[in-house]
Amino acid sequence: MVKTLVKEALNGLVTDLRATHGDNLASVVLYGSAAAGDQVELRSDYNLLIALNRITPEDLRQAQAPMREWRRLGHPIPVYFTVEELSDAADVFPIEFHQMANARVVLFGRDPFEVVKLSDAHLRHQAEYELRSKLIQLRRLYIPACVSVEKLCDLMSDSLASFASLFRAVLMLHGKEAPVAKPDCVRATAKLLKLDLRPFERIFAMRATGERPATDEEANELFAAYMVQIEHVVEAIDEKKLEMHP
Numbered sequence: 001m002v003k004t005l006v007k008e009a010l011n012g013l014v015t016d017l018r019a020t021h022g023d024n025l026a027s028v029v030l031y032g033s034a035a036a037g038d039q040v041e042l043r044s045d046y047n048l049l050i051a052l053n054r055i056t057p058e059d060l061r062q063a064q065a066p067m068r069e070w071r072r073l074g075h076p077i078p079v080y081f082t083v084e085e086l087s088d089a090a091d092v093f094p095i096e097f098h099q100m101a102n103a104r105v106v107l108f109g110r111d112p113f114e115v116v117k118l119s120d121a122h123l124r125h126q127a128e129y130e131l132r133s134k135l136i137q138l139r140r141l142y143i144p145a146c147v148s149v150e151k152l153c154d155l156m157s158d159s160l161a162s163f164a165s166l167f168r169a170v171l172m173l174h175g176k177e178a179p180v181a182k183p184d185c186v187r188a189t190a191k192l193l194k195l196d197l198r199p200f201e202r203i204f205a206m207r208a209t210g211e212r213p214a215t216d217e218e219a220n221e222l223f224a225a226y227m228v229q230i231e232h233v234v235e236a237i238d239e240k241k242l243e244m245h246p
Contacts, residue, residue, distance in 0.1 A: 006046060009070065009073055010030065010046070014107050016066035017050065017063075017066050020066050021052060021062070021063075024059065025052060026052060026053055027051040027108060027111070027112045028049075028050055029049040029051075029100070029105070029111075030048055030104065030105045031048070031099070031100040031103055031104045032047040047076060047078070047079075048078035048107075050063075050079070050081075051082065051083050051112050052082055052083070053082065053083055055080055055082050086116055087115065087116055090116050090119070090122070092122075094122040094125075094169075095168075097116060098123055098169065098172055099165075099168060099178075101116070102178060120173060123169055124169075124173055124240055124241060127166060128237045130169075131230075131233060131237060132234055134159065135230055135231065137159075138230065139227075141155050142155065146216075146220060150212070152219045152220065152223055153219060155223075156203045156206070156223060157203060160186070160200065160203050161182060161207075163186075163233075164183075164186050167188075169237075170192075171185065171188055173237070173240055174240075187200075190229075193232060195229045195232055195233070196225065196229055199222060199229055200226070202222055203222070203226065
């Protein structure tokens with residue numbers, strides 16, 4: 001029933017977008033877990049990319065009406081690109097574009113990723129930047145969180161979701177298929193890089209059940225083990241630079 005409602009909503013949105021944008025509409029692409037068939041019904045977002053031949057403020061104002069029902073259903077506003085921007089921005093958003101290209105369903109028009117050139121060098125650079133930035137942020141946030149089991153568990157849970165998304169880039173750079181589901185992505189990365197999977201599994205279990213470490217000491221020990229594994233991933237992506245540019 002849920003799938004039927006979402007399919008009807010997607011079909012209705014595409015119809016409305018075609019009526020709104022006319023010949024200016026080039027593509028409508030569903031991407032992410034929903035496109036890969038890995039979504040959790042009623043919880044996963046249905047992410048859309050809309051490509052127009054041109055984008056003016058008037059084009060975006062016109063999109064407000066088709067988006068009203070889509071947003072009422074709880075889905076995020078699609079990302080808008082011009083066709084030309086999709087090619088030009090591949091070096092700026094390589095992680096996002098790789099993820100879109102690896103899990104997508106074209107709902108209307110031509111497939112924009114057939115002509116977008118994706119670079120492993122750009123992918124590696126953004127992956128290292130994002131991983132290092134999030135590791136620095138993790139260390140900063142640990143300082144106020146370390147005195148509270150609840151705050152520390154929330155920090156580990158929230159940060160692992162972000163790191164898991166970046167692990168897909170690590171897998172792709174090593175020529176491995178990147179699972180869409182975050183726990184599977186972490187497990188594949190741990191296997192590839194010979195990481196200790198136990199801290200990750202404990203945090204995922206915590207996310208699923210809400211069961212937390214019993215003491216501050218136990219929570220801090222889990223965090224320490226978790227951060228060490230994140231550091232190993234950053235080291236691995238840095239070493240990949242030497243392989244690509246000996």
